[in-house]
Amino acid sequence: MNKMAILLACISWIALSNAYASDEIKVIPEEVLRYQEVFFHFYRKDEFNALINLKNGIEQKKIFDNAYANKLLLGSLQSSYGLDQLAEKSLINVTKNSRNKRQKSIAEFYMAKQMFENENYDGFEKVVNRVGQSLPKSMLNEYHYMKGIYYIQKEKLKKAEAELEQIAKDSEWRKYLAFNLGASYIKNKSDREGVRFLSSSGSGSPKSEKLLSLRDKANIVLGYYYIRLEIPKKAIRHFEKVRLEGAFSNKALLGLGWAYLQLKQYRNALVPWLALSEGNMLDVTVQEARLASGFAYKQLGAEKKAMVFYQSSINEYEKVKKVFQDEISTAFSENIFSSYLSHNGIDDYSVTKKLSERMDSNKGFLIVDLLKTEKFQKMFNEYRDLKQLQAKIVEWEDMLGKMQLSYDVRYSSQDMAMAPDGSSYDEKLLTLGDKINLQRNRLNILVGMYEEKIRNSFVQALTRKQQYLVAYLSQARFAYAEILDSVNK
Numbered sequence: 001m002n003k004m005a006i007l008l009a010c011i012s013w014i015a016l017s018n019a020y021a022s023d024e025i026k027v028i029p030e031e032v033l034r035y036q037e038v039f040f041h042f043y044r045k046d047e048f049n050a051l052i053n054l055k056n057g058i059e060q061k062k063i064f065d066n067a068y069a070n071k072l073l074l075g076s077l078q079s080s081y082g083l084d085q086l087a088e089k090s091l092i093n094v095t096k097n098s099r100n101k102r103q104k105s106i107a108e109f110y111m112a113k114q115m116f117e118n119e120n121y122d123g124f125e126k127v128v129n130r131v132g133q134s135l136p137k138s139m140l141n142e143y144h145y146m147k148g149i150y151y152i153q154k155e156k157l158k159k160a161e162a163e164l165e166q167i168a169k170d171s172e173w174r175k176y177l178a179f180n181l182g183a184s185y186i187k188n189k190s191d192r193e194g195v196r197f198l199s200s201s202g203s204g205s206p207k208s209e210k211l212l213s214l215r216d217k218a219n220i221v222l223g224y225y226y227i228r229l230e231i232p233k234k235a236i237r238h239f240e241k242v243r244l245e246g247a248f249s250n251k252a253l254l255g256l257g258w259a260y261l262q263l264k265q266y267r268n269a270l271v272p273w274l275a276l277s278e279g280n281m282l283d284v285t286v287q288e289a290r291l292a293s294g295f296a297y298k299q300l301g302a303e304k305k306a307m308v309f310y311q312s313s314i315n316e317y318e319k320v321k322k323v324f325q326d327e328i329s330t331a332f333s334e335n336i337f338s339s340y341l342s343h344n345g346i347d348d349y350s351v352t353k354k355l356s357e358r359m360d361s362n363k364g365f366l367i368v369d370l371l372k373t374e375k376f377q378k379m380f381n382e383y384r385d386l387k388q389l390q391a392k393i394v395e396w397e398d399m400l401g402k403m404q405l406s407y408d409v410r411y412s413s414q415d416m417a418m419a420p421d422g423s424s425y426d427e428k429l430l431t432l433g434d435k436i437n438l439q440r441n442r443l444n445i446l447v448g449m450y451e452e453k454i455r456n457s458f459v460q461a462l463t464r465k466q467q468y469l470v471a472y473l474s475q476a477r478f479a480y481a482e483i484l485d486s487v488n489k
Contacts, residue, residue, distance in 0.1 A: 140166075141171040148160040157181065160184075175206075175214055178198075201214060239252045290309070290476075306479075307487075310476050321466065331462070376457070
């Protein structure tokens with residue numbers, strides 16, 4: 001879930017509320033409390049209850065009477081929570097009916113953002129061009145970033161460059177767009193421009209983890225780019241800029257070895273490769289480093305060491321092959337992410353803690369490795385939201401049970417409490433119970449469908465990893481046999 005998007009929406013909401021609050025509007029205490037309750041839940045990172053309280057407040061007319069401002073905030077929250085259809089309905093209401101230019105611009109922005117994240121670029125083009133000049137400065141950088149990525153997708157790189165120039169020089173969005181531009185220019189054989197933009201995204205001393213990772217990634221791309229061009233000295237300079245404690249450290253060590261190999265400095269190549277070989281064998285870079293180390297020993301004339309290394313690598317490959325087979329065969333009988341997302345502790349900190357605790361297990365390592373990819377991060381976050389909803393259903397059932405017990409204690413069947421609309425509270429409790437049961441059943445079906453999707457993706461990812469391993473195993477066996485033949489002669 002994009003918390004930054006929600007925060008921006010909330011900031012916009014505050015500004016809009018202040019703009020509308022004139023002397024003629026009389027704000028009663030309950031409206032103030034209901035309004036503050038929305039932001040209380042938001043700042044506790046409980047976006048679900050923030051969304052529910054806002055929606056209920058609007059429907060019950062017990063929150064600030066700023067119809068389109070409310071719809072705007074509701075739509076942005078719904079969009080950030082992945083409720084695309086509901087968000088679109090709320091935002092379209094603002095774009096069609098509000099007379100406030102800023103409100104209309106913000107609504108169009110969130111509609112464009114929603115289509116952008118869903119990779120609906122045709123719809124994005126239609127909406128993003130309607131975003132007016134009244135967009136708040138806090139949103140302009142992301143707006144130009146999205147347009148830049150859109151132009152990259154359409155292979156209009158010069159237009160993407162023009163959008164880059166509209167982004168503030170100290171903005172994170174500028175770094176992200178520069179990286180994508182650089183990678184696209186490299187892909188299109190425009191080497192000079194590619195290196196320029198990648199270098200700009202991979203330079204400086206960023207403080208946030210995201211920008212540090214982006215800098216590492218840019219240097220990895222540049223390093224392997226220079227290896228392909230057989231300019232190893234430049235490749236080495238970029239690989240040495242990558243943090244050893246970062247997510248890209250293994251790729252940097254592997255690339256560093258290949259760069260020294262191009263220089264025929266086999267001993268220097270062995271240093272990063274042997275260090276990498278001590279890592280977890282489930283990692284593809286570790287598997288490749290072991291194979292490469294055997295080759296380096298052979299180039300140094302150390303055939304016996306090369307044979308020992310190849311033989312130990314073959315044994316390790318066989319073990320890993322069995323791990324992949326076991327994980328693939330058991331994947332369909334398990335919920336891949338469920339052990340990390342119990343009903344208690346679904347916040348970011350507790351999830352990260354659980355993931356780190358399970359790194360020693362095969363499944364834990366594989367899941368953390370896959371979560372480095374954008375695809376699995378998105379699936380994990382969406383699944384986490386569904387599990388959070390399940391937890392809320394449990395909370396509601398517990399609260400309803402307590403309300404029913406309290407009602408039974410206070411009222412007998414002859415002395416029934418009546419609601420203002422003439423119905424009994426007992427009937428209302430039963431109706432609420434039926435609604436909760438219905439939503440619980442629907443949610444359980446949805447979670448089941450999503451777990452099947454995750455399992456299929458997990459198996460596909462492991463199958464690809466297994467294919468790499470089989471290739472390394474075949475090469476190691478061939479290299480071992482080749483050395484054995486030469487020794488026996």
